[in-house]
Amino acid sequence: MGGLQGKGSPVPLTAYVLIALLEAGAPADAPIVLQTTRCVLGDMTRDPYTIALKAYALALAGHPRYTAVLLQLLELAVEDDEGMYWEVQRMFYRSNSLAVETAGYAIMAMMANPERYLLDARKIVKWITTKRNGYGGFYSTQDTIVALQALASYETNTYEGKLDVVATVTSFSFRESEKVQQSQQFQQSQKLQYKRSVPTVGNLVHEFIINEDSKLLQQQVSLPDFPTYVKISMEGQGCAVMQAVLRYNVPVAEPSDAFSLKVDGDNAPGRDCARKRIRACSAYILPDGESNMAVIEVNLISGFIPVKDDLKAVVRRNPKVIKRYEVDGSKVSFYIEEFTAEEVCVAFNILREVEVENTKPGTVVVYDYYEPDFAVSTTYAFPYVEGCD
Numbered sequence: 001m002g003g004l005q006g007k008g009s010p011v012p013l014t015a016y017v018l019i020a021l022l023e024a025g026a027p028a029d030a031p032i033v034l035q036t037t038r039c040v041l042g043d044m045t046r047d048p049y050t051i052a053l054k055a056y057a058l059a060l061a062g063h064p065r066y067t068a069v070l071l072q073l074l075e076l077a078v079e080d081d082e083g084m085y086w087e088v089q090r091m092f093y094r095s096n097s098l099a100v101e102t103a104g105y106a107i108m109a110m111m112a113n114p115e116r117y118l119l120d121a122r123k124i125v126k127w128i129t130t131k132r133n134g135y136g137g138f139y140s141t142q143d144t145i146v147a148l149q150a151l152a153s154y155e156t157n158t159y160e161g162k163l164d165v166v167a168t169v170t171s172f173s174f175r176e177s178e179k180v181q182q183s184q185q186f187q188q189s190q191k192l193q194y195k196r197s198v199p200t201v202g203n204l205v206h207e208f209i210i211n212e213d214s215k216l217l218q219q220q221v222s223l224p225d226f227p228t229y230v231k232i233s234m235e236g237q238g239c240a241v242m243q244a245v246l247r248y249n250v251p252v253a254e255p256s257d258a259f260s261l262k263v264d265g266d267n268a269p270g271r272d273c274a275r276k277r278i279r280a281c282s283a284y285i286l287p288d289g290e291s292n293m294a295v296i297e298v299n300l301i302s303g304f305i306p307v308k309d310d311l312k313a314v315v316r317r318n319p320k321v322i323k324r325y326e327v328d329g330s331k332v333s334f335y336i337e338e339f340t341a342e343e344v345c346v347a348f349n350i351l352r353e354v355e356v357e358n359t360k361p362g363t364v365v366v367y368d369y370y371e372p373d374f375a376v377s378t379t380y381a382f383p384y385v386e387g388c389d
Helices: 011-023 031-041 048-061 066-075 096-110 114-129 141-157 176-190 308-317
Strands: 078-080 083-085 164-173 197-200 203-211 228-237 259-267 275-284 294-299 304-306 322-328 331-336 344-352 362-368 375-380
Touching (some): 011 048, 031 048, 048 096, 066 096, 096 114, 114 141, 259 362, 259 375, 294 344, 304 308, 308 322, 308 331, 308 344, 331 344
Antiparallel strands (some): 164 203, 164 228, 259 275, 275 344, 294 331, 294 362, 322 331
């Protein structure tokens, strides 16, 4: 739940628990539901995220105040060409992740009365689909769960008959020297749109067919050249989402100023060439003093594996702060309850399992679980030891 934003108030967490109870089938007149509802109604916040949680909770409970809370939320909405959304401001930053969550809860609250709020919900759906990343999710695990639940609820409540859409993507190279030739090719390609996919040199004509049989399938096609001019045309009946994804590498990602990070790689005492030690320390340095749950992610140098007993000891020494660890291949992740200005350190040994030549340095990344844009990373290597390959 958004890192339990609103830590100074019990209302966001209370509303979240109320939602969980009602979604799990608790009766609206159960004592615990009535008590938590009273707590939620007593809150006078102007925070869109909290109001959206309240609106959805009250909608699930069938409470008569649900409409008034939803109208309060709509008064705070921003509407532009992308649709309808809310700017969720935290103390020192604007949260993209919480904006997606807020929109998701707003959609689900509106679906308690879809006839009345259909147009507003459609605007929010339009906006939220523009925030998807290239893998189908959003900014974090939590906002992705809420957004997908909201989109599923919208689809369930606004079914308008069978889906039958054909989307045709036509592309041709944008190189200056080929403009005249490709203009002719483009005109010719228009005559070939009855085919499923027609590639030419640097060009493409491709049809996406979306119907009741294929609507749950992700369909994709790669453009044969870049930069390129792309034209999209659609015909038929129904609603579908089309997304263009461009991926590229950057030499060094821009670090966030939310965390500090220090990493040391060292050799084991003596002449043990196969044993190394990694120590990573991080702290939260923004003025509000506390992070959400965060992750220290250690990517090991090729050929090494962690010593499991050391990982267990890291958690055992500081269980209130370091909640657990995970090992996924050559990646070790430590989940931190929250960072403060006081450094949190993890240190463990690794063993060389396989000899690998010309290895690259390892990396350590610290990021906010609910705000992945808050991330900092650095590389590490081990000092040279004579006689060790």
